[in-house]
Amino acid sequence: MSDLRALYEEVILEHNRKPRNYMKRPEGANRSAYGFNPICGDEFTIHMAVEDGVVKDVGFEGAGCAISTASASMMTQALMGRTEAEAEALFEAMRDLLTHDHPDPAAAGRVGKLQVLTGVREFPMRVKCATLAWHTMHAALHGVDGTVNTEEPEERHQCAIGGGH
Amino acid sequence: MNAAGGQPGMTAVATGAMTLPLDVETIRAEFPVLRQEVNGQPLAYLDNAATTQKPRAVIDAVSGFYERDCANVHRGVHALSARATAAYEAARGTVQRRLNASRPEEIVFVRGATEAINLVAWSFLRPRLQDGDEILLTGMEHHANIVPWQLLCQQSGARLRVLPVTDAGELRLEALDGLLGDRTRLVAVTHVSNALGTINPVAEIAARAHARGVPVLVDGAQALPHVAVDVQALGVDFYVFSGHKVYGPSGIGALYGKHEHLQAMPPWQGGGEMIQSVTFDRTTFAAPPLRFEAGTPNMEGAIGLAAALEWLACVGIGRAAAHERALLDHATRALREVPGVRIIGTAAEKAAIISFTMEGAHPHDIGTILDHEGIAVRTGHHCAQPLMRRFGVPATARASFALYNTHAEVERLAEGLRQVRRVLGR
Numbered sequence: 001m002s003d004l005r006a007l008y009e010e011v012i013l014e015h016n017r018k019p020r021n022y023m024k025r026p027e028g029a030n031r032s033a034y035g036f037n038p039i040c041g042d043e044f045t046i047h048m049a050v051e052d053g054v055v056k057d058v059g060f061e062g063a064g065c066a067i068s069t070a071s072a073s074m075m076t077q078a079l080m081g082r083t084e085a086e087a088e089a090l091f092e093a094m095r096d097l098l099t100h101d102h103p104d105p106a107a108a109g110r111v112g113k114l115q116v117l118t119g120v121r122e123f124p125m126r127v128k129c130a131t132l133a134w135h136t137m138h139a140a141l142h143g144v145d146g147t148v149n150t151e152e153p154e155e156r157h158q159c160a161i162g163g164g165h
Numbered sequence: 166m167n168a169a170g171g172q173p174g175m176t177a178v179a180t181g182a183m184t185l186p187l188d189v190e191t192i193r194a195e196f197p198v199l200r201q202e203v204n205g206q207p208l209a210y211l212d213n214a215a216t217t218q219k220p221r222a223v224i225d226a227v228s229g230f231y232e233r234d235c236a237n238v239h240r241g242v243h244a245l246s247a248r249a250t251a252a253y254e255a256a257r258g259t260v261q262r263r264l265n266a267s268r269p270e271e272i273v274f275v276r277g278a279t280e281a282i283n284l285v286a287w288s289f290l291r292p293r294l295q296d297g298d299e300i301l302l303t304g305m306e307h308h309a310n311i312v313p314w315q316l317l318c319q320q321s322g323a324r325l326r327v328l329p330v331t332d333a334g335e336l337r338l339e340a341l342d343g344l345l346g347d348r349t350r351l352v353a354v355t356h357v358s359n360a361l362g363t364i365n366p367v368a369e370i371a372a373r374a375h376a377r378g379v380p381v382l383v384d385g386a387q388a389l390p391h392v393a394v395d396v397q398a399l400g401v402d403f404y405v406f407s408g409h410k411v412y413g414p415s416g417i418g419a420l421y422g423k424h425e426h427l428q429a430m431p432p433w434q435g436g437g438e439m440i441q442s443v444t445f446d447r448t449t450f451a452a453p454p455l456r457f458e459a460g461t462p463n464m465e466g467a468i469g470l471a472a473a474l475e476w477l478a479c480v481g482i483g484r485a486a487a488h489e490r491a492l493l494d495h496a497t498r499a500l501r502e503v504p505g506v507r508i509i510g511t512a513a514e515k516a517a518i519i520s521f522t523m524e525g526a527h528p529h530d531i532g533t534i535l536d537h538e539g540i541a542v543r544t545g546h547h548c549a550q551p552l553m554r555r556f557g558v559p560a561t562a563r564a565s566f567a568l569y570n571t572h573a574e575v576e577r578l579a580e581g582l583r584q585v586r587r588v589l590g591r
Contacts, residue, residue, distance in 0.1 A: 003537075004533075004534065004537045004588060007533065008530075008534075008588050008589065010590075013589060013590045016589070017525075017590070038546075039545055039546075040529055040545060040560065041528075041545065041546055041553075041559030041560035042527075042529075042559075043559075063559065064527065065527035065528075065529040065530050066526075066527060066530045066589060067529075067530070069527075123533060125533070126529070126533060129529065
């Protein structure tokens, strides 16, 4: 039970029950991307209204497990009012924390309460759930076409995200 | 098994097949993998529709081949090659008897059900398929019995037609005759649904298809471990299955094809083993089944598969099915008592497979939390996305039982689902 609690932290469960900025397509949304993990069936569309390099508003639609839903919900809160550069840095820090065995110690400081999501590292099969919203947001930010999928190996979806490298 | 069971044991099992209940603890003792803990709990392996565990008889047959008989088949004149060839061909005979095929040449060893379906698609159906022809599937097929036909359609201009599924998860048989048209070239249907557990009336479907002159392929991947299969009684043209779902090794399976069909079919893959003579101008091909077994086959797999089928026959498929039926009834009752659980697939004729969803709990969260309790279930779309769409769910959790599962494990599953609700705060 104890390490299961590390995955299903109360904060995560609360966001799963009441996701923030959910089923919302913000006014002036000008960036969006679709993420779909076909093996899980988790799918989210992230919408962002970016003005003068600042994320004015974010929302998401779709459905997924508790981890992917909470991750998307907490992400939308964390992105509000950030500059694009800050959103990019947050994405990098979260990716580092969620997927690397030895993340940069400074990364934890940069993500604040999002750190609660990193309990997923103990459950390798569920990491893709936590990263789906983040990679989808990143694709939206960069205007990358196509479906984001975090079930594929890291290198491959990095290619997709980078847009045809 | 021969040595361990002995003649008296064999006789007792055979005569008592329908009367003696299964001694589950004795069965479990033959599966080394079941003697372990997962996350500090005894393993409750309820993912048998994905793959089954292997009894000692299968493990010994495979390791015995490596330790005593390993040589290439149909090649050398030396002793080991002769023994390997004899064992491999004996395995073919075992599959033939277990399916009640009329002759061993009707059994082709393949990688699994998927490869068998692809073989029939490209070697049997492709040459006779024309623009506007139709292939009739059902709404509960595994992707393995959809995608190969779709690939054929793309090349030939043929199209798929689909026999629909009722809310209970049964085939809408009253629609069958209407879908069997002048252009129908094949009916491909699963014997047992991997996602719902439904046992389909394939003999009746085959009879109705044959009345219209349409050949029938049956995907038996989920059927072999649960029901006695007699391809002649079923009257089907092709029957395919995978070894790993019937207590045998993975990477091996078999295609049963009526001799008249196999005889007339061109090779599918070229290579060694499947030829009679080769020059750079032309090659003449071996007769079935070797015509369809290009390259060195999975010898230890075939031998392990035969051991699995013999072992299951010794236990008695009727006794196994009766035990699994009791587990299914128990699990159905127990899951219905868990708040928020919806069972998908409530056919009258079912194998021991239960797909379900739970209000407020995504299948993947169910899977993780049950795993924490040592309970292994499958979550996801079960390679049956069209069926998931039919029932309006992106995914389900699925508990699938084998003859070594116990009623105590059913209770643990139900309690585990209550734990899911507690963990997720529902």
